Amino acid sequence: MSKSEVITKKKKKLSGADIAFYTFNTIFMAVFVIVTLYPVLNTLAISFNDGLDALRGGIYLIPRKFSIKSYVTVLKKxxxxxxxxxxxxxxxxxxxxxxxxxxxxxxxxxxxxxxxxxxxxxxxxxxxxxxxxxxxxxxxxxxxxxxxxxxxxxxxxxxxxxxxxxxxxxxxxxxxxxxxxxxxxxxxxxxxxxxxxxxxxxxxxxxxxxxxxxxxxxxxxxxxxxxxxxxxxxxxxxxxxxxxxxxxxxxxSAQSMKNSTSSITPVSMRAAATIVTMLPIVCIYPFLQQYFVSGLTLGGVKE
The missing domain is CATH 1.10.3720.10 (MetI-like)
Structure with a gap:
């Protein structure tokens, strides 16, 4: 029996309960990924947005007015x-x-x-x-x-x-x-x-x-x-x-905000600083993730 025939046979054996479970599991994991990633992507969008424009709110996943001044200010600290x-x-x-x-x-x-x-x-x-x-x-x-x-x-x-x-x-x-x-x-x-x-x-x-x-x-x-x-x-x-x-x-300080003419605001600086400090760990994690699966000793010794 070929590999394709085995896969087809397994698919035919799926019951209604199995299909419902796989569907629910897929939807749940998709929602979980969205809920997990949204705060990070939202912070990233705000960090690349103009500071004064970010005060208006309404920024979700894409910057409304692109700017890197917040990163320049943070990195010059x-x-x-x-x-x-x-x-x-x-x-x-x-x-x-x-x-x-x-x-x-x-x-x-x-x-x-x-x-x-x-x-x-x-x-x-x-x-x-x-x-x-x-x-x-x-x-x-x-x-x-x-x-x-x-x-x-x-x-x-x-x-x-x-x-x-x-x-x-x-x-x-x-x-x-x-x-x-x-x-x-x-x-x-x-x-x-x-x-x-x-x-x-x-x-x-x-x-x-x-x-x-x-x-x-x-x-x-x-x-x-x-x-x-x-x-x-x-x-x-x-x-x-x-x-x-x-x-x-x-x-x-309301007075300082009224007199502020800079495009750098607390909201944009806070978002940029968060991304800067979070980025190294995010880059390192994929290289270590492959080792999170245990069981390397399975089959190494047969008692």
Missing amino acids: DDLLVGAYISVARTIVGTLLSLVTCAILAFIVSRKNFLFARHLSLFWVITMYVNGGMIPIFLLYKGLHLTNTFWVYVIPGMVSAFNMLVIRTYMNGIPDSFEESAQLDGAGYTTIFLKIISPLCKPVYATIALFVAVYQWNSWFDVMLYNRMSNKLTTLQYELMKLLASVTSQST
């Missing part, structure tokens, strides 16, 4: 390049260090002959729900000389209990035959981790890396707490926050 450099640096360094430490800890805890696996897992779970509070944490970082340094962005987030447990759970699903075969060939734990386990954990590594990267890229509160007095350690998101605060205060 003081400390924006420094903030972009620090944001990229903390995202790359923080993601790599966090992924390495969590992967190593997860590998250790996932070993069945590790005596303290249960106790350490319980300890890490407790830290997910209980912390010392903002002031004790600030005093701790200050005592460790982390404040007013770049490493306050990286070191506190190197170990995440949630990320470690996710990786450990994935490693527990890898058949023991992989490790046993490597041990029979004389491989040690370092070799097993680097050449056997890690290649099979690419999907969960990519997922955790994306989680950490998005967190690092979007963080601004830690900048305000620990490094706001240092312009050399500012981040892109913190500069965006200050920009949004300034344009919001301007928009609440």
Whole structure:
């Protein structure tokens, strides 16, 4: 039987309930995509629209009066390049260090002959729900000389209990035959981790890396707490926050709006700044999406 005949036979077997389900599922997913994409496309249209014209409203998916002045104003903002450099640096360094430490800890805890696996897992779970509070944490970082340094962005987030447990759970699903075969060939734990386990954990590594990267890229509160007095350690998101605060205060001033003759308004600047800070993550996500499908070990070992 040819492939086309098999497909035709399967189509004929579809019942009315199946057709209704597929139709409903298609409509639901289409509506979901529209609802998800519309705010982004609307913000993009406003960012490329003339600021004064945007105040009239009524802009949906296409700019009414095309203009790039909002982007020019945002990109010329003081400390924006420094903030972009620090944001990229903390995202790359923080993601790599966090992924390495969590992967190593997860590998250790996932070993069945590790005596303290249960106790350490319980300890890490407790830290997910209980912390010392903002002031004790600030005093701790200050005592460790982390404040007013770049490493306050990286070191506190190197170990995440949630990320470690996710990786450990994935490693527990890898058949023991992989490790046993490597041990029979004389491989040690370092070799097993680097050449056997890690290649099979690419999907969960990519997922955790994306989680950490998005967190690092979007963080601004830690900048305000620990490094706001240092312009050399500012981040892109913190500069965006200050920009949004300034344009919001301007928009609440009726007198300033009456006297404004510029085509740059808070609405257009806010939209342009949002697109600028969101664009890197949107560009990176498609390259990591392919690893989100698990099950690479299926068929690797037949028991």
